[in-house]
Amino acid sequence: MNEKTGEVRRFHRFTPRLPRLMSAGGSCDVCDSPLHAHTGPVSSRTYAFPVREVAAAFVAVGTGASYARAADRARVAVGRPQLGGEQGGALVAEWLDLLAPVVLDAHAERAWPETLVLDNTWFMVENRRTHRQTLAFHVLGAYGYPAGARRGRVWALSASHQATQANWEAFLRTLDVSDPPKLVITDGNAAIGNAVRAVWPAQPGPSLPVPFVARCEHHLHVNGVEAMEGDGIGGWAHWLRRRLDTAFLRTEGWDELHEKAAGFASTQTWLAGIGDVGVQVALRHLLPAHHSTAALDTALGTVRDFLDSRSFVLRNKRRTNLALGLIRLHLNGVDLQSRYHSLVRQHLDANGGVLPPQRAGKDTGAGPRTDRARRAVASLRR
Numbered sequence: 001m002n003e004k005t006g007e008v009r010r011f012h013r014f015t016p017r018l019p020r021l022m023s024a025g026g027s028c029d030v031c032d033s034p035l036h037a038h039t040g041p042v043s044s045r046t047y048a049f050p051v052r053e054v055a056a057a058f059v060a061v062g063t064g065a066s067y068a069r070a071a072d073r074a075r076v077a078v079g080r081p082q083l084g085g086e087q088g089g090a091l092v093a094e095w096l097d098l099l100a101p102v103v104l105d106a107h108a109e110r111a112w113p114e115t116l117v118l119d120n121t122w123f124m125v126e127n128r129r130t131h132r133q134t135l136a137f138h139v140l141g142a143y144g145y146p147a148g149a150r151r152g153r154v155w156a157l158s159a160s161h162q163a164t165q166a167n168w169e170a171f172l173r174t175l176d177v178s179d180p181p182k183l184v185i186t187d188g189n190a191a192i193g194n195a196v197r198a199v200w201p202a203q204p205g206p207s208l209p210v211p212f213v214a215r216c217e218h219h220l221h222v223n224g225v226e227a228m229e230g231d232g233i234g235g236w237a238h239w240l241r242r243r244l245d246t247a248f249l250r251t252e253g254w255d256e257l258h259e260k261a262a263g264f265a266s267t268q269t270w271l272a273g274i275g276d277v278g279v280q281v282a283l284r285h286l287l288p289a290h291h292s293t294a295a296l297d298t299a300l301g302t303v304r305d306f307l308d309s310r311s312f313v314l315r316n317k318r319r320t321n322l323a324l325g326l327i328r329l330h331l332n333g334v335d336l337q338s339r340y341h342s343l344v345r346q347h348l349d350a351n352g353g354v355l356p357p358q359r360a361g362k363d364t365g366a367g368p369r370t371d372r373a374r375r376a377v378a379s380l381r382r
Contacts, residue, residue, distance in 0.1 A: 046236045051348065053077055054099055055340035062326035062335045064306030067092040077096050089143045093319055098355055100322040102347045103340050107329055109175060113144030115290045116155070116178065116181040118192050119168050120163045121300040122134040136311045137304055140171045143296035145288065153332045154299050157324040159317055161382050168195030172253050180211045186258035187219045207286050217248045218292040230266030240264070254281040263290060299331050315378030
């Protein structure tokens, strides 16, 4: 500012707010317009890769690609040599630390839906020297149906070493719990049921407690078939099997199943263990029209397909959960590279084209190069 005139002097900026990589010419990949040397792809002031390659890497990770494979693709795209091993995958792992939250926050769920489906899967790892298998981690999953929706979506995925009641409570509290779901569907897992009741103590509603915790009808049917096989009932045409097919739809069918099961010891034992299901059957017509965990089971099966072959190397809890977030977006069909690219560009623009230093999310002291005596336990191991 000029002290005499009060005039504000504006300095000319010679570089754009978002810098661009120099281009060797050619044409745009999207619109085929000719490119000049100064119109290359947008990048950060501190990163050597264009933003579009970060977005492409996130899409690849969401479809199950390893960090190393996604990083190799990014290097090839900009004409750099590929790197092997852990060093190669570190590039995308660090992008996850810094930029994946930008993408995930834009697609984040804020509260739980009207119908909430909960289940989990787990991953085992084998010691190559002793061939002994141990637990690596669990993935806790939630699938949701908003009020009035016939089709749902994967609501949340989270990696945790254990799947105890405390883990499930922490998982449920990651979103706003002030408005409880009307219906929660589980496969009968006690840890999940206890966690739901701890987070949302049952409140009396007009006709049923809220939230109402229901058992998956598919799992009930499968368990019933197994119990009947113990009584020598193996064919679908048996009259008791036919009664099972409709036993969870209305009270008359449920009561008749109990009546007809007299004299079948295995079936009676099974029915005695699920006596509370009778309440679920009686109130079924008042609940939202969702009755199984099948949609979530399918999603968790895809997660297993994506991660099982490399679960041993997934030790960093933060990065694994960020990768699971990208997988969730893929499962929900919203993993658009153009959308990711726009979100990262907006973030860069808001920060003057500068990103924080990399290596922020490393499990310090947990890497294979750390001396064994001083090595810390990775955040997804116990």
